[in-house]
């Protein structure tokens with residue numbers, strides 16, 4: 001019997017142990033440019049560590065995942081944070097796990113709205129990008145530099161995500 005993972009709405013509170021939700025939060029807004037622009041200020045701070053590390057901005061073009069989807073692995077980036085912000089106006093799935101003695105615990109799955117992004121704090125277990133329904137672009141802010149910034153863990157038995165109801 002497969003171990004199904006439920007999908008919950010993405011909220012800053014529920015995601016707080018893993019990082020930040022990137023969204024136009026009213027409490028961060030300040031008017032600039034003579035009142036013509038709303039600046040949602042300092043939503044998160046990218047973190048990079050290690051000699052020669054730098055923050056980079058990328059675009060990831062994700063193929064949609066097929067469902068039921070098997071979550072067979074999680075990964076983490078020990079030397080830097082990683083954020084995903086939708087560019088295609090589509091929702092996407094986010095899966096994160098607490099660290100349990102160097103291994104990921106049971107994944108928690110969130111449905112991110114098209115106006116929400118996420119920042120995974122450095123060394124937080126997460127599943128690679130999961131686009132839904134159509135090819136989707138994401139602006140990704142993460143780390144470039146020396147060293148291996150990718151640690152992967154493969155579960156003995158995969159978890160399963162059923163098709164989300166959008």
Ligand SMILES: NC(=O)N[C@@H](O)C(=O)O
Nearest residue numbers: 075082126127128129150
């Ligand atoms: N490998 C890579 O750059 N992407 C992953 O880190 C991911 O979280 O999608």
Ligand code: NI
Nearest residue numbers: 075077082128
């Ligand atoms: Ni990653």
